Amino acid sequence: MTQLEAMGAKAKEASRFLMTAGSKKDEALRAITNALRENSDAVIKANDIDIENGRQAGLRESLLDRLKLNKERINGMAEGVEQVAALPDPIGTVLEGRTLKNGLKIEKVRVPMGVIGIIFEARPNVTSDAAALCLKAGSAVILRGGKEAINSNKAIAEIMRDAVESTGLPRDCVALVEDTSRQSATELMQLSDYLDVLIPRGGAGLIKSVVENAKVPVIETGVGNCHVYVDKSADLDMAASIIFNAKTSRPSVCNAIETVLVHKDIAEQALPKIKAELDKKNVEIRGCGRTREILGDCVVPATENDYIIEFLDYILAVKVVDSIDDALAHIAKYSTGHSESIITSDYECANKFTDSVDSAAVYVNASTRFTDGGEFGLGAEIGISTQKLHARGPMGLNELTSCKFIIKGNGQIR
């Protein structure tokens, strides 16, 4: 048995206790909250090592900033865990039920997933966020963070394990993979005897590796090549405002847009308005031939690759299209199925767009930036699913659960 298999077996054993733990889970979460606050000095000390190592490895300042923990940030993590404790328990909800003709009473009930694996990248606050959500959903969790944050993650995980144990639940409800090699990630993806689901949280490279290597059921998250289509009937001021917001309010996140498609009939009026907004943040435009005819040589010629990749930066691809059908075909070809928006005042076009676009979130006259568990009112978010199985779009506690049928009889045979 490898070290990871042993960890998996312990997590599976712990998950049996969580199945029926009820409000004990909230006790454990509150214990984690207190322990994080009480031990913030130890976490900061461990974090200092990560920061120093990161500096020596030449990490960019923006990455170092994401890695950095201080009293305030640790308090934020503790508050996050506290908020999860206060959410209603998803487990035990009766999703449907009926009595069959033969007298069998059948109910479909929400139950824990079992053991959830989370692979994530730099930010250490994910360690407590993800663990809290999994625990609340009644599952044990195996965390595998990036090597940049390993000392911080180890400190946080030990604090959480101690806190969980102090309330009488097994400490293996929470586990951290300390080996941050690529090999340990691959092994985790294949731990199908113990993991019920694996959720990768990270960039396109991580997601691709998981899809290639996983033998465990996976929920893909987070890759967003999002589009805004400006229909010929669009309110152009609204279009410019939404595009500016969707591109620049936080370019590094998955619900930011990467490509704008503009109907040819209004391109001459729309493009200068859109550009004027984007200029406020010096957004680089990479445009098709027709875009460049209208906006001039300040527009970089777009290659096909510009329609494929997530810039996650102040860069936007722009293409003039002949019709809504062309826009739909472009989206069908290049979208990652995250979020797309149409700007239109035409009833038929709005319906056609929402019916035909096959993405997790399809908008009319609004910014794609709203695709988020908090904005959607889920209370918390473990990630945004871009696959169609199990969960699609922002995932809250319910999406971390499974269900089972309970059937009560008095001797029925078939």
Next chain:
Amino acid sequence: MTQLEAMGAKAKEASRFLMTAGSKKDEALRAITNALRENSDAVIKANDIDIENGRQAGLRESLLDRLKLNKERINGMAEGVEQVAALPDPIGTVLEGRTLKNGLKIEKVRVPMGVIGIIFEARPNVTSDAAALCLKAGSAVILRGGKEAINSNKAIAEIMRDAVESTGLPRDCVALVEDTSRQSATELMQLSDYLDVLIPRGGAGLIKSVVENAKVPVIETGVGNCHVYVDKSADLDMAASIIFNAKTSRPSVCNAIETVLVHKDIAEQALPKIKAELDKKNVEIRGCGRTREILGDCVVPATENDYIIEFLDYILAVKVVDSIDDALAHIAKYSTGHSESIITSDYECANKFTDSVDSAAVYVNASTRFTDGGEFGLGAEIGISTQKLHARGPMGLNELTSCKFIIKGNGQIR
């Protein structure tokens, strides 16, 4: 592009038409019904070749019988498709919805999965059953049956493709992989650019191969190592009746039981009663030491392997346990998470069992044979999921769909 990739690309293109096909789908299903009836001679002719090949390859009579098609069976297939056409359309159902404080109107709507792959084994009727359910659920389907039925499957698939095309939908809504090599199955499991989900329908070997090789999201189905636990408070006549039914009414199916666990306090009374029932069908009992002490040498000594495998035959493993906790531990260790039942008259034991057993269907005082889409009232069934992601237990039309969020605004930005 390989042949299978080309098939995938065509199916994906066809699936875009199905997204908004509405009642056109039912027209196509009715056209399939008629075409199957009208062309039954051609199907029977193709089936004759399969039967002849099977005979020469030395297939068992029971397998040849499952393979065999005649007018009556083809009519049954046509009727099955007709019944699917008559079911309510799952697509477009609004699952939830609300207006956010910022005025955004958000709805979660049921949408098609896209392209569904089905890998199945001998029986050619699965070809029309599975295709009908996928079409009704708004998805294109790529079928890959076993080599024994390839000629029948080709004939049925061509009839279905012609029928679908005759109603104005793309014929590639239904496709059959004609290459029945192991390699083509593996390639289908990895067709992640085109397949949204893969559903294997078959034995443990197929499921294992899919879990090992698939890069496409999978719904595991059908492996059932099911248990009955006879509690010390059980009505022993009820126990014997349920065990007899669950073991012998159809031993080859996944919801039949393979192991009975008996509380030690009632083992001496219960085991002879159970054996007397099972003797009616000459069921072989493989028992633990205590079972053999009570029932004698007619009981074959059980090895650990007898608790692991699905016999799918008139064979039953029996074990005497010290307590309900021992029974729960045995089930947690050996169950495949399909269906388990407790026979008890004790309220606390019933609740403990339904709370603690982590299987798709958990019964009190009823036969596990009820785990079935038809029995559960789903209208139709594509298989029984034994995984926790997306669907668990019998899967009907709803389980073949996904969802998306539609958000309507009037200029909202974040």
